[in-house]
Amino acid sequence: MKARIRKYSWQLAPGHIRDIRQRVFIDEQRVPPELEWDDTDEIADHFLAVTPDNTPIGVARMFTALEETACIGRMAILPEYRGQGIGETLLQHLIHEAADNQYRELRLSAQEYAIPFYESSGFHVCSDTYEDAGIPHVDMRCLAPTLQAEGLESRNRPLLLGHDSRSWLFSDELRMLDLVDTLAGQTSQRLWLYDRFLDHDLYDRHRFRELISALARRHRLSEVRILIHDDKPLVKRRHQLVELMRRLPSKIELRLVNDDYPADDQPFMLADREGVVYRHAFDKPEGFANFADGGRVKLLTETFQRMWDTARSSLELRELPL
The missing domain is CATH 3.30.870.10 (Endonuclease Chain A)
Structure with missing residues (x-):
């Protein structure tokens, strides 16, 4: 399924962004509300994935952590739209956004089961497993978002040691x-x-x-x-x-x-x-x-x-x- 991605500040974000996060993280994954809603929302850019008929189906946020580092978080797709490439479309949009803004590093905290999904777009694990809101997570990163964005067009697992065999x-x-x-x-x-x-x-x-x-x-x-x-x-x-x-x-x-x-x-x-x-x-x-x-x-x-x-x-x- 094709999806379009829209970008908002928290102040102008539509209620659909809150609704999707409520449904996925709080209702489905049992994340405590006090952990889900944090001050980072105020400084982050928020992204909403919609279908061609404007049905909201996925969300994510991205914010600057350090001078040349951006962090992706709160990425979620509604259950009935999973497995249709929406998450990949949303993630690749964020990678291109980071590359366009000339970030030198892109980081995220991934639930352990989602490691292969993020690896397919060029992220690698850079921490041991830890728990966040009772869910196993690992830190992942890409140290070259510009190259990562370039590699998405023609490579599977771009820049990943042991997998990306094209020079x-x-x-x-x-x-x-x-x-x-x-x-x-x-x-x-x-x-x-x-x-x-x-x-x-x-x-x-x-x-x-x-x-x-x-x-x-x-x-x-x-x-x-x-x-x-x-x-x-x-x-x-x-x-x-x-x-x-x-x-x-x-x-x-x-x-x-x-x-x-x-x-x-x-x-x-x-x-x-x-x-x-x-x-x-x-x-x-x-x-x-x-x-x-x-x-x-x-x-x-x-x-x-x-x-x-x-x-x-x-x-x-x-x-x-x-």
């Missing part, structure tokens, strides 16, 4: 950063990074640091390996990854390539056993990313391991004060 090309820095962060944010255990040096514009960013920090603390077997040719820029200027590495030395290790042995000419980042960001040259933001390319990752893993085995530690970084 994403990039030729500018912003697109490259979004792909790097999206891959790093889904890594569950192993992230290996090879580059000429830890470029500040690429790696010395708060969001990337937080993603690496979360990975290092996620699992007792988590492993971050950084392999570079030149550590002089790190000695001359503070770097967030170096500071993190020195606080988590058992999880994050940096080595310098041994120039007496062959080394690869193209930088890359490997995520677990399926994800890769590959650049064609050290000094250009040009290349591709793939979220489900186990064959290529296996070959690059072997290349990385050969360089790693002959690499050495950085004495200069070890002697820097914390």
Whole structure:
């Protein structure tokens, strides 16, 4: 069934939005009214899905949580209209809305049973299960809404590690950063990074640091390996990854390539056993990313391991004060 989506402020929202939320969340799912109606409604944009004959059938809201982050919530479709693609239409409309407003991150709290639904549109789980109003939930996010909106046209589970097997090309820095962060944010255990040096514009960013920090603390077997040719820029200027590495030395290790042995000419980042960001040259933001390319990752893993085995530690970084 086709549906149209209308946008309202809370002050101008029609009663149908309240009615649908009352019916789905309070009556059907037994959410206490005092939890359903909150102050966030006042600052959120509200979306109403209607049929071609203007029958209200679904709702959602979206609000700004941080400067570049939007949150989706209170998404509901009336029971008699479920299974007809209405939820997908509504969710994709919200994703395009976030992309048009240039948000860098899109988050939501999903009921556990709905995880596959949100994954199909490019969201990935980023928390353990918790209860909200007595219902199991997980946090989900997308770290690149613009790419997410682009991928909805031709991909199932766009940007999802282990599922999206079509390569994403990039030729500018912003697109490259979004792909790097999206891959790093889904890594569950192993992230290996090879580059000429830890470029500040690429790696010395708060969001990337937080993603690496979360990975290092996620699992007792988590492993971050950084392999570079030149550590002089790190000695001359503070770097967030170096500071993190020195606080988590058992999880994050940096080595310098041994120039007496062959080394690869193209930088890359490997995520677990399926994800890769590959650049064609050290000094250009040009290349591709793939979220489900186990064959290529296996070959690059072997290349990385050969360089790693002959690499050495950085004495200069070890002697820097914390």
